[in-house]
Amino acid sequence: MGFAKYQEDIVSRYVGDFAMRPTQSPVSPPKAPTPNTKNQSDQRTKKMSSLKKFAVATPRPLPVIVLADASGSMGENGKIEALNAAMKDMVSTFAKESRLRAEIQVGLITFGGKAQMHLPLAAAHSVAGFAELKAEGVTPMGAAFDLARQLLEDKDRIPSRAYRPVLILLSDGQPTDDWEVPFKALCDSERAQKATRLAMAIGPDADEAMLRDFANDAEAPIFKAHNARDIHRFFRAVTMSVTTRTASQNPDLSTTFVVPPPDDDALDLDFQ
């Protein structure tokens, strides 16, 4: 060991070099001070668990159920294509949303020829994709209402801890089955009453009176779509009203469901 290195070691000086003691010394420190355990918990070792034992809360489901007209008439003027694309956009936006507070779930009931659960209610981020809707057949809306009511009342599929659902009904024509009783049963069911219900009338032939009865937001009358682009705008507004439920809220600014006018739609941004 060289001399310089020897000098670096303070302890070695204690041993050999008394000459370096300063002339004035501080008072002897208190002996055997208690170790600082005050800031520490002593029960932690008992509670200690292996990594896998930690659990976190599963997010509360927020069901969004779409009842979509897929009857033959939807095949005209690109309506069904617009609906497919708009649904896909909505699901992918939902999939990207934070799941810390709510898990947005999407279900799609279609009525075209027959009523069916086209996309069973599932977490948006787990939906890999769904079969494109095809416009065919009659408009069995009554049967679709029954399916929707069964889904809403099924506590296995929608547990009681779920946030109040969002129900969306869109149609371009008149129901072809016996719809009044199922419609009333759906609208009167406890969960559907709590739900946010939005409706879109596509084109001039839609049953606007019935859609108006379905929608329950006094400030958001039914939305009338005149073209395929309007279908997109409606779904954008639906997406926004669902996602902003968990985002910042400001009572000063209206958060009611409003579809922005097309010419003034600065927020309707498509990025390249």
Add this chain to the structure above:
Amino acid sequence: MSTTTAEAPKKNRTVLDQHGQSYELTGRIGEGGQGIVCTTNYPNVLVKVARATTEEKRASWTNKIRALMRQPLEGLPIAHPLALITQPQPGYVMELMDGLAPMTELMQVATDSLMSDDGLSGYVKTGGLLRRLKMLARLARVLAQLHGRGLAYGDLSPANVFASQSLEYAEVWLIDADNVASQSRDGQQGVFTPDYGAPEILRGETGINTLTDSWSFAVMAYRILTLVHPLKGDVVLEGAPEREEAALRGELPWVDHPVDRSNALSIGLPREITLNAPLRALFERCFNAGLNSPGERPSLSEWADAFEAATGHCDQCESCGSTFFYTPKQTCPFCDHAQDKSRTILLQEYRYMPPDLLREGLTEDVPESLIRKECWTRTGKALVLSVSPAELKTLPLGTSLYADASPLCTVQLAKDGLWIEPSAGARISLQRASDDKVVAVARRQRLKSESRSGVSFWLHLGAVEEEHVVWRFNW
């Protein structure tokens, strides 16, 4: 009728600011009830476009932003309006660095990982406990400075706080300064983010103020550290959404209430390992007494002090890489690994008052033994020294002036020993408790690893004849 999806690619939208500068909007980074934040063709320049639907609301929003541009936000890491966007919709231009992500992302990664088979790896790979403490310390300090300027932030939530994606940094930036308000504007704005709004805002009793900021900060901090919400106990999580609303309005006790266990929580990361005692005490004050008495909540500078102090109490596990609060047992609470005890030493702060100074003004009958005992005062501050070097200053970590305090020396624990390096002009000496021997440390020197035997040492940061700081440790 045509579909939009089949159309040829559209051009990006361009907006104009009040000076005629144009910005091409290139992507969307955030969206809320009040507007949408977009990236632009300029690096680090963002544009927020308002979601105001009527002429009247646009005018009022523009006025608000104009007022905000006059607020004293300089020097704080808050992205604030630099210019107003006038065409085609009202908005504003702000600056924000690249490579940042909202803190929701870090929470989501950690939560998803625990819900899958990956367990805690998501928590660790987003920086673990220490980085979280550092970010929260920084956030609390920024908010404390904002409050010190007479302003409240307003809509504090992890979506509005951005942190560097690189794990080496724990800096934070706040975006969405729209709601920053002077406290005199109480009751005007009830803006909040669900889960983070103070109960009195949810009940519609007040608008935003520094006390609601304090609430939102505490909820955010608790969630970031423990991954659970302080008001959502088992009964709330299992119950209907109405019960959650009631809990958020302050109608149920908080999950760690010391006596009332009616809303206790059985999940989340154990508070015993994610919070130290001072932090637990602050959370208890905020969520128990402060639940419905906003004045009881800790101030942001109290939070900042506690979080800064906590950043000095962490050790890193050699096995799993987690950072954790030091205990004398030196066992990693995340994986049960027993640490090599020589890797870490605990330093405790004392203040030393020379007996001559103490004697001043005292009568002759005060016994010498009492004076000698009173020379030493333990401050309760501690510092855990492991792999990274630590700077010892005139003030310890966890005091608001620490950042500006002058450094006295740097200590570093290396394989070959404990290195002590005095700062320029500082008078440092080391005293060995066993025999009271004292040596001056005039340059970078070390205590050898070989000589380590558990003896107490006292590191004096100052002239022995003056009052000064002393750090005690065992070597």
